[in-house]
Amino acid sequence: MSDANDSSANGHPERCRNCSNNPIEYQAPGCKHPSLCKSCAMKQATGGKCKMVNQLSSKVCDIHQPISLKIGYLEGQIPKRSFKQVLDNPELKFAGSQLDTLSDLYITAQLYSDDKPLSIIYRTKHKPFGKIYLWNEWVNLPNRLSSVPANAQLALTIWDIQGAGQAVPLGGTTIPLFGPPSEDEGRQRLLKRGEQKCYVHREVEADGMSDSKTPAEVEARNEKGRLEDLVAKYGMKDLPRPKISSVDHHNPPPIPPPPCPPSGVPPLGNYLDWITKKTFAEIERIHAAETSSSPYLFLYVELPKFESPVIFAEMETPSISALHDALSTLPLPPHPSGQALSQASTSQTHTQPVNSVLDDAQLWKVLDPDMVKENVFEAKHRRLVRSHRSGPLDRELKPNAKIRDELNSILNYPPTSLLLPEEKDLIWKYRFYLSRSKKALTKFLKSVTWTDPSEVKQAVETLLPLWTGIEMEDAIELLGPGFLDGRVRRYAVGELARAGDEELQLYLLQLVQALKFDSHTPSDSRSMRSFHSSHTASGAVSSPNGGTGTGGIGQGGILSTEDSGLADLLIERSVGNPVLGNSFHWYLMVECEDKGVVGRMYARISWRYMTELMKIPDGPKRRDVLRRQGELVATLSARAKELRASKDKREKKIERLRKYIDEPKNHLSTMAPLPLPINGRIIVNGISAEKAMIFKSNLLPLLLWFQCAPAVPSANASSPEDEPLEPAGAKPTPIPGSTDPTVPKAESREAFPSSHPAVDARTEYGLIFKNGDDLRQDQLVVQLFTLMDRLLRKENLDLRLTAYDVLATGTEEGMIQFIPSKTLAGIMSEYGSLLGYLRVNHPNERSIDTYGVDPKVLDTFVRSCAGYCVITYLLGVGDRHLDNLMLSPDGHFFHVDFGYILGRDPKPYPPPVKLSREMIEAMGGPTSPHYLRFKHLCHTAFSNLRKSANLILNLVALMVNSGVQDIKLEPDKAVAKIQENFMLHLSEEQAMEQFEGLLNQTSLLTAVFDVIHDWAQYWRS
Structure with a gap:
């Protein structure tokens, strides 16, 4: 110890304390070996004797x-x-x-x-x-x-x-x-x-x-x-x-004087650099x-170089016994009897494998090197085929009849189809010819090599401005996660701006989701692109294009990050239309609950919306309305939580709710006129305390009846686009004891037929407020119901659908419009049949052909049954039983409770078309003319909706990252499941024939499951 200190004090380099030969290179103060040479340090690192020295090396x-x-x-x-x-x-x-x-x-x-x-x-x-x-x-x-x-x-x-x-x-x-x-x-x-x-x-x-x-x-x-x-x-x-x-x-050693530098040698300060260069x-x-x-x-x-030496070491794999020991510390699942199993009994009875891959020696991973490398032959072939020398000649190139048929076949592909390299080259070859086709733009953009600057420049700067106007379905596809170039998205926003406010309202839910793939500021650009990349890598985003050579659009390359202007368009339209702005505000509020970069991005857009709102004359008033709506939602949410946590009986809870509403200090029984968050067209001035109810379900939803203020037409509503909007439903028709807004209206306009009167004359509006339930899935399903109803009306097919209002005000709360009706199970137990229920409410003894029911009411029932059978089949709605199938007194049949979609169902072997025996009997049986008319309406509706399949698929694709429950489970398969139900791979005749077979399939299990469900509900109550 003293020798080492003496040598240091004398100015000589200190030697390793382990071998005493080599100079010190590593120091670890406070350790057992504070001064070591490289060789001894490595020995200590591999031996694990010194914690500080262990950090000198890494494991491979x-x-x-x-x-x-x-x-x-x-x-x-x-x-x-x-x-x-x-x-x-x-x-x-x-x-x-x-x-x-x-x-x-x-x-x-x-x-x-x-x-x-x-x-x-x-x-x-x-x-x-x-x-x-x-x-x-x-x-x-x-x-x-x-x-x-x-x-x-x-x-x-x-x-x-x-x-x-x-x-x-x-x-x-x-x-x-x-x-x-x-x-x-x-x-x-x-x-x-x-x-x-x-x-x-x-x-x-x-x-x-x-x-x-x-x-x-x-x-x-x-x-x-x-x-x-x-x-x-x-x-x-x-x-x-x-x-x-x-x-x-x-005690530093004395510094000797520097030697005199020879001729041509620099001063001592630069001597080391000079001698290094000479050496x-x-x-x-x-x-x-x-x-x-x-x-x-x-x-x-x-x-590759690493900062520290890298030692060969293999990953230690835990043994099966160790995994079993780790599993034994996890909490045990409850026993079906309701009692938890003891740890000892579980250790004897638990026989399921811990890790199926470790237990099954026949399973292993196979590495495919082709997945990480570009095919150089295909890349070279593509460059030769798309030689820019042929660019001027391609302008006048026209396909012959055979190639034209092949191009038409490619253009008819659904948006999820991946184009083959040969198909991409063919589209690129005839790109100038295809610029006259509306539906060819998306396929052309998928054929562009986005890593080739010359191709990108020609596509965006030359061809895109020349392209003829595209349909709305293609503009929505260009706003999806598969197209991230800002110039392409700006073009899509320009096409979207041609739509009126009422049509824009139909797509507003998806357009708000499309903001996730936009670039609003430089920081947003980096953050949102990383968000998109992480979701793509995990399968959360399924890019519909598949790319060209290097992964396609959004996967790298020469991409523009300029703002598309989508947020500006939505803000401008929302400022100009109060009803559209009402929905836009609440869609943003739900997304702002995200704690990450997405939530911050939506918060900035909401702030921009409020800033623009304050620039118009009635902006402060409208902003105050949105504030009051938020206070109303917060009040109802707090009251719902309090009642659900209470241990009082349901009757006592209803009494407390009515008392709370009736107290003047709470400003619920009477209030200043306020548009409802769920529907900005509905202006209310209070809640009826005596009609307030609480449902029996576990979450205890609140049923509230709002008193509607007298409707006054807007002074600046000069066009159908400027009129206040109401989700598709029906013209109000008086019903004994209720006001049902579900009977459709026959008016139509060029783009989409309007299903709303100019002035809403209802006197009350029923609303269900739910807390503790995510209503975003119900909101999406009902929105698609509304869209499909508009598409069918555009084809002059009115199926009397009841697309009621649904709004998710948060990720765990929301509102649902209440339509006076009864469940089919309740009707069967009270009236014995659906026809008996319709006869009581709308009898017509002279009408023998309609079994004593008013012909208009039975026609409404047949039409609505056909519409919902087709729509629920296309969306794969599951868990259908007689308790979530509703029938209103005027014959409107509709579905509620969309907890299972996209083919998911808690029951095994569910029928693809939701048609119960009770519904067929209400039409007069399978041989009656009403049932034959029902099948004809189903075929017509299915055929018409197949024409708009791309629009529906693109809207669902924009919801992949929305947090909707069933889409979130398998985001990469959500669009594919709906596409499969459209049968787009079949011709029109083949699809109709296959759909006819689905209608004829009478599932014997349906009746059995309904009986089992009835018994389950009985024992649960």
Whole structure:
């Protein structure tokens, strides 16, 4: 101890306290070994005796990056064949080594272990050489460092051309990835790093076997080799350097005076830089002299550099017993009897495998290297086919009849279809001809190579402005996650701006979701692109285009990040239309609940909306209305939570609710006129306390009846687009004891027929407020019901659908419009049949053909049954039973409670078309003319909706990242399931025939499940 201190005080470099030979290179204050040389530090690191020293090295099993190496340059002389060799083998005169210029050499690389290849052969790109053979190219293998064995080695072969289509090995070399075990490293194998000098064995291929005949390492027997070793150590900072920190700072040694510099030598401050340059210049001179006279070939490659040495270590896999022990500490599932099993009993009865992959030796992962590499042949073919020299000729190019039919077939593909390379090339070839087609733009943009700047420039700057106006379904597709170029999205927003406010209201829910894929500010651009990338990688986003060569739009390339203007359009329209602005505000509020970058982005858009709102004359008043709506929702939410937490009986809770509403201080029984959040067209001035109810379900939803204020037409409503909007439903028709707004209206306009009167004359509005339930899925389903109703009305097909209002005011609360009606189960128990229920409410004894029911009412029932059978089939609505099928007194049949969609159903083997026996009997049986008319309406509705399948699919695709429950379960399959129900792969006749078969399938299990459900409801109550 004293010796070391004395040496430090005398100014001499302190020696390692372990071996006392080498100078100190690593210090670990406070440890058992505070001063160590590199060799001793590595021994301590591998032995695990010093916690601080353990940090000096890394384990290869923790490095998950792919294996890569940089092919540098070839050093040495390549002599030409002798005249005798050429005479013996005339083909040698075509070899590249016989040329006066440098031959077109290329190198192949392959990973080996245990005499077996671990990867496919990778080849360097073609490169013309100048004075030396310099590749300077990185080769990336699909294998990861964490998964390679200790004896892995790279086999590199240098190939020379010899005639047409022939190549001969110029030489080969084999590089082990890990060095041999060494005493200095504690018998550990270190990963090689930095530049490697590989000896090339002439005229043989690289041998990747364990006892390789082409090893890369050779002994440095001359001055050149010794200097190269020193340069390599200098580059890796492995040369010994004394530490200044080892000097005693309280008693520093005296600094000797600097020597007088000789002539031509710089001052002491720059002396080290000067001597370093001189040294390396001398090394280069010695290197060049010995290389020119050396008969050997050397290949220089570079391996990745790491800050610390990397030791070979394998990942420790927990044993099956350890996994079982870990599983035993988890909480146990409850027993079907309601009692929890004991830990001891579970350990004896639990027989399910812990890890099926570990237990099943027949399962393993297979690596496909083609997935991480672009097909160079296809890329080259694409560049040749799309040669820009043919651009001027393509302007006048027109397809013949056969190619025109092929193009039409491609254009009819659904938006989820991936285009083949041949189809993309065909579309690109006739791009100017297709610019006259409305529905060809999306297919053309999917055919663009977005990593080719010239193609992108021609597509965006030349063709996009020339393209004829596109349909709304294509504009919505361009706003999806598959098209992230700002210029393309701005074009789509321009087309979207041509739609009126009423049509925009139909797509508003999806357009708000489309803002996630937009760029609003530079920071938003980076954040939202990373959000999109993470969801794509996990399968949350299914890009409909599939890309071209490099992943397509949104997967990299020459993308513009300019703002599309979608947010500006929605804000402008919302400021100009109070009803549209009401819905826009609440859609934004739900998205603002996200705590991440998405929520912050929507909060900024909401702030911009409020800022623009304050610039118009009635802006402060409208902003105050939105504030009051928020207070109303917060009040109802707090009251619902309080009543649900209370242990009082339901009757007592209803009494408390009515008392709370009736108290004047709560401002609920009477209030200033306020548009409802669920429907901005409905103006209310109070809640009827005596009609307030609480449902029996677990969440105890509140049933509230709002008193409507007298409706006054808007002074500035000068066009159908400017009129206040109401979700599609019905013209109010008086019903005994209620006001049902569900009877459709026959008015129509050019774009979409309006189903709303100019002035709403209802006197009260029933509303269900639910807290603790996510209504975003119900909101989406009802919105699609509304859209499909408009699409059918556009084709003059009125199916009397009841698309009631639904609004999610948060991720766990929302509102539903209450339609006076009864469940089919309740009707069957009270009236015995659906016809009996309709006869009581709308009798007509003279009408024998309609079984004593008013013909208009029975016609409404048949039409609404047909509409909902088709729509629920297309959306895959599940869990249908007699308690969520509703029938109003005037014959409007409709569905409620959409907890299962996209084919999900809690019951096994559910029928695809939801048609119960009670519904068929109400039509007069399967042979009655009403049932035949029902089937005809189903066929007509299915055929008409197939024409708008792309619009529906694109709207659902925009909801993939919306958090809707059933879409979130399998986001990559959501659109595909609806597309399958549309049968787009079949012709019109084939689809109608298959749909007819679905209608004729009478599931015997349906009646059985209804009985089981009735018994379950009975015992639950």
